[in-house]
Ligand code: 4AD
């Protein structure tokens with residue numbers, strides 16, 4: 001069946017003017033007077049719906065068609081006319097309208113403003129709503145922009161495993177993968193569960209990050225990036241944490257922390273500019289209904305120089321404001337979201353990289369600085385969200401790396417292959433992880449991670 005995509009019509013209406021075309025989609029609304037009816041038809045290809053005009057005498061079955069409700073799947077054949085004087089640039093005068101799939105009267109997405117909470121309760125239908133539909137189109141455009149950015153720079157796209165036996169962050173927030181019977185697992189002599197009998201012959205988990213394998217790939221290809229799902233069993237009931245989320249993780253060889261930050265800044269700006277030019281209607285919608293400052297902010301950030309501040313300096317700037325914070329800040333504490341947002345929103349007014357955190361609060365693989373206290377880490381903080389990127393220069397010195405692994409009470413044997421990378425032509429290298437959902441939140445102004453993921457998985461919910 002030949003159908004014209006509605007987004008293509010709006011992109012160049014004059015190319016279709018006066019021509020006979022067929023469109024397919026779902027009715028958003030249908031209103032009728034005696035002899036004429038107007039159906040707003042949306043096919044999901046873009047934000048806007050096409051107005052289809054049904055006329056008694058011209059469109060067969062007129063009397064039956066005008067009774068159709070929202071959600072009906074339709075095919076309409078007719079002539080496209082330009083209507084520059086009307087609210088929309090064009091409309092379709094239908095010669096034939098076919099009901100492809102009727103829609104039951106209890107269809108929950110009737111034409112009115114639905115709350116985001118209500119939309120979450122109909123996860124299978126909400127991609128058809130204005131807000132979630134627009135967020136998911138922005139998500140698609142942003143994902144493509146990420147690939148374009150790295151591919152243009154010659155990075156190799158690396159697929160890293162979802163199932164792993166190593167905790168890449170050493171934070172213990174792993175989901176276990178097992179085929180053992182939970183009611184009667186095999187046991188060792190001392191009564192512990194015997195994971196030698198399990199599918200992989202040892203404990204296995206869903207990955208929290210593709211970084212460790214990404215480093216192995218970078219030692220072969222120089223510059224790589226991963227882009228895939230990651231999993232964290234952290235019981236964080238915040239609006240910015242999901243149990244399953246997508247991460248973009250570039251890893252660059254022969255590079256240090258400064259190179260790493262430059263790459264992150266270039267990438268964020270590239271994605272911003274691409275989405276600004278590819279999704280103007282979606283962003284205008286979010287600017288009007290979700291966050292009035294969105295467009296101005298995205299445009300400003302696309303051209304701004306990001307700030308850089310050391311953790312030690314950041315704490316010095318935050319400490320005088322301690323009476324406002326729920327969590328008091330002092331050197332050695334991890335930054336909480338309230339501190340992160342204060343830094344980027346109030347103190348700097350632009351996205352800011354915080355660097356050189358105390359080694360105790362950061363992952364084992366980060367390179368130790370000469371002061372003996374801090375590591376070559378960086379977090380990128382942005383307005384409305386806080387941390388959107390976490391990265392570091394990696395510890396390339398095998399003895400220091402092994403000492404850090406022992407210090408977190410892990411067995412170096414479990415990380416033997418990772419330590420090997422330092423023995424066999426290791427080199428200074430760095431990388432970062434971008435939380436992709438957080439990026440989409442930043443691009444849309446939506447404040448809950450569950451609204452930028454089609455089927456979110458968070459503590460206590462894995463519906464749909
Ligand atoms: O800071 P994180 O934990 O860093 C890593 O995983 C490193 N291995 C990255 C690297 O250097 N290759 O996570 C990176 C980013 C965070 O900045 C945040 O944006 C996002 O991933 N993130 C989450 N997003 C949603 N839900 C969660 N539970 C998240 N945890 C981290």
Ligand code: MG
Nearest residue numbers: 379387389390
């Ligand atoms: Mg982090």
